[in-house]
Amino acid sequence: MKLSVELAVLRRRLAVALHLDEWKEVLAGNLQDEASDDREWVIVYRTANGYCCLYRGKPVEFDELPDVRSWSAEMDVRTYFMGL
Incomplete structure:
Protein backbone atom coordinates (compact mmCIF):
# COMPACT_ATOMS: atom_id res chain seq x y z
CA MET A 1 0.00 0.00 0.00
CA LYS A 2 2.75 2.44 0.93
CA LEU A 3 4.61 1.75 -2.33
CA SER A 4 1.56 2.69 -4.42
CA VAL A 5 1.22 5.98 -2.53
CA GLU A 6 4.91 6.74 -3.03
CA LEU A 7 4.62 5.95 -6.74
CA ALA A 8 1.62 8.25 -7.06
CA VAL A 9 3.54 11.06 -5.37
CA LEU A 10 6.54 10.45 -7.62
CA ARG A 11 4.34 10.45 -10.73
CA ARG A 12 2.76 13.77 -9.73
CA ARG A 13 6.14 15.37 -8.99
CA LEU A 14 7.44 14.30 -12.38
CA ALA A 15 4.33 15.64 -14.08
CA VAL A 16 4.82 19.01 -12.41
CA ALA A 17 8.56 19.11 -13.15
CA LEU A 18 8.06 18.22 -16.81
CA HIS A 19 4.99 20.46 -17.22
CA LEU A 20 2.90 17.56 -18.52
CA ASP A 21 -0.37 19.45 -18.05
CA GLU A 22 0.82 22.06 -20.55
CA TRP A 23 1.87 19.35 -23.00
CA LYS A 24 -1.59 17.78 -22.75
CA GLU A 25 -3.12 21.10 -23.85
CA VAL A 26 -0.70 21.37 -26.77
CA LEU A 27 -1.46 17.84 -27.90
CA ALA A 28 -5.20 18.44 -27.49
CA GLY A 29 -5.11 21.16 -30.12
CA ASN A 30 -4.77 24.33 -28.08
CA LEU A 31 -1.47 25.09 -29.79
CA GLN A 32 -2.91 28.08 -31.69
CA ASP A 33 -3.77 29.87 -28.46
CA GLU A 34 -0.20 29.54 -27.23
CA ALA A 35 1.31 30.52 -30.58
CA SER A 36 -0.76 33.69 -30.90
CA ASP A 37 0.13 34.86 -27.39
CA ASP A 38 2.74 37.58 -27.90
CA GLY A 50 10.63 33.15 -1.82
CA TYR A 51 10.66 33.71 -5.58
CA CYS A 52 12.63 35.93 -7.92
CA CYS A 53 12.64 36.90 -11.58
CA LEU A 54 14.55 39.20 -13.87
CA TYR A 55 12.22 41.66 -15.61
CA ARG A 56 13.73 44.10 -18.11
CA GLY A 57 17.15 43.76 -16.53
CA LYS A 58 16.03 44.34 -12.94
CA PRO A 59 15.47 41.68 -10.28
CA VAL A 60 11.97 41.42 -8.86
CA GLU A 61 11.52 39.47 -5.62
CA PHE A 62 8.34 37.91 -4.23
CA ASP A 63 7.49 36.31 -0.90
CA GLU A 64 4.83 33.84 -2.08
CA LEU A 65 3.55 32.25 -5.28
CA PRO A 66 0.23 34.19 -5.31
CA ASP A 67 2.31 37.38 -5.37
CA VAL A 68 4.05 36.14 -8.52
CA ARG A 69 0.75 35.32 -10.19
CA SER A 70 -0.86 38.67 -9.42
CA TRP A 71 2.27 40.54 -10.55
CA SER A 72 2.39 38.63 -13.84
CA ALA A 73 -1.27 39.45 -14.48
CA GLU A 74 -0.63 43.12 -13.71
CA MET A 75 2.45 43.34 -15.94
CA ASP A 76 0.82 41.19 -18.64
CA VAL A 77 3.71 38.74 -18.89
CA ARG A 78 3.89 34.97 -19.18
CA THR A 79 5.74 33.16 -16.42
CA TYR A 80 7.92 30.09 -16.71
CA PHE A 81 8.75 28.50 -13.38
CA MET A 82 12.15 26.85 -12.85
CA GLY A 83 13.39 24.89 -9.88
CA LEU A 84 10.05 24.37 -8.18
Missing part, protein backbone atom coordinates in the same frame (compact mmCIF):
# COMPACT_ATOMS: atom_id res chain seq x y z
CA ARG A 39 3.30 38.50 -24.26
CA GLU A 40 6.84 38.64 -22.90
CA TRP A 41 8.22 35.59 -21.09
CA VAL A 42 9.63 35.96 -17.56
CA ILE A 43 11.54 33.13 -15.89
CA VAL A 44 10.64 32.79 -12.22
CA TYR A 45 12.81 30.72 -9.93
CA ARG A 46 12.64 29.63 -6.32
CA THR A 47 15.03 31.17 -3.81
CA ALA A 48 15.65 30.43 -0.14
CA ASN A 49 13.28 33.24 0.90
Whole structure:
Protein backbone atom coordinates (compact mmCIF):
# COMPACT_ATOMS: atom_id res chain seq x y z
CA MET A 1 0.00 0.00 0.00
CA LYS A 2 2.75 2.44 0.93
CA LEU A 3 4.61 1.75 -2.33
CA SER A 4 1.56 2.69 -4.42
CA VAL A 5 1.22 5.98 -2.53
CA GLU A 6 4.91 6.74 -3.03
CA LEU A 7 4.62 5.95 -6.74
CA ALA A 8 1.62 8.25 -7.06
CA VAL A 9 3.54 11.06 -5.37
CA LEU A 10 6.54 10.45 -7.62
CA ARG A 11 4.34 10.45 -10.73
CA ARG A 12 2.76 13.77 -9.73
CA ARG A 13 6.14 15.37 -8.99
CA LEU A 14 7.44 14.30 -12.38
CA ALA A 15 4.33 15.64 -14.08
CA VAL A 16 4.82 19.01 -12.41
CA ALA A 17 8.56 19.11 -13.15
CA LEU A 18 8.06 18.22 -16.81
CA HIS A 19 4.99 20.46 -17.22
CA LEU A 20 2.90 17.56 -18.52
CA ASP A 21 -0.37 19.45 -18.05
CA GLU A 22 0.82 22.06 -20.55
CA TRP A 23 1.87 19.35 -23.00
CA LYS A 24 -1.59 17.78 -22.75
CA GLU A 25 -3.12 21.10 -23.85
CA VAL A 26 -0.70 21.37 -26.77
CA LEU A 27 -1.46 17.84 -27.90
CA ALA A 28 -5.20 18.44 -27.49
CA GLY A 29 -5.11 21.16 -30.12
CA ASN A 30 -4.77 24.33 -28.08
CA LEU A 31 -1.47 25.09 -29.79
CA GLN A 32 -2.91 28.08 -31.69
CA ASP A 33 -3.77 29.87 -28.46
CA GLU A 34 -0.20 29.54 -27.23
CA ALA A 35 1.31 30.52 -30.58
CA SER A 36 -0.76 33.69 -30.90
CA ASP A 37 0.13 34.86 -27.39
CA ASP A 38 2.74 37.58 -27.90
CA ARG A 39 3.30 38.50 -24.26
CA GLU A 40 6.84 38.64 -22.90
CA TRP A 41 8.22 35.59 -21.09
CA VAL A 42 9.63 35.96 -17.56
CA ILE A 43 11.54 33.13 -15.89
CA VAL A 44 10.64 32.79 -12.22
CA TYR A 45 12.81 30.72 -9.93
CA ARG A 46 12.64 29.63 -6.32
CA THR A 47 15.03 31.17 -3.81
CA ALA A 48 15.65 30.43 -0.14
CA ASN A 49 13.28 33.24 0.90
CA GLY A 50 10.63 33.15 -1.82
CA TYR A 51 10.66 33.71 -5.58
CA CYS A 52 12.63 35.93 -7.92
CA CYS A 53 12.64 36.90 -11.58
CA LEU A 54 14.55 39.20 -13.87
CA TYR A 55 12.22 41.66 -15.61
CA ARG A 56 13.73 44.10 -18.11
CA GLY A 57 17.15 43.76 -16.53
CA LYS A 58 16.03 44.34 -12.94
CA PRO A 59 15.47 41.68 -10.28
CA VAL A 60 11.97 41.42 -8.86
CA GLU A 61 11.52 39.47 -5.62
CA PHE A 62 8.34 37.91 -4.23
CA ASP A 63 7.49 36.31 -0.90
CA GLU A 64 4.83 33.84 -2.08
CA LEU A 65 3.55 32.25 -5.28
CA PRO A 66 0.23 34.19 -5.31
CA ASP A 67 2.31 37.38 -5.37
CA VAL A 68 4.05 36.14 -8.52
CA ARG A 69 0.75 35.32 -10.19
CA SER A 70 -0.86 38.67 -9.42
CA TRP A 71 2.27 40.54 -10.55
CA SER A 72 2.39 38.63 -13.84
CA ALA A 73 -1.27 39.45 -14.48
CA GLU A 74 -0.63 43.12 -13.71
CA MET A 75 2.45 43.34 -15.94
CA ASP A 76 0.82 41.19 -18.64
CA VAL A 77 3.71 38.74 -18.89
CA ARG A 78 3.89 34.97 -19.18
CA THR A 79 5.74 33.16 -16.42
CA TYR A 80 7.92 30.09 -16.71
CA PHE A 81 8.75 28.50 -13.38
CA MET A 82 12.15 26.85 -12.85
CA GLY A 83 13.39 24.89 -9.88
CA LEU A 84 10.05 24.37 -8.18
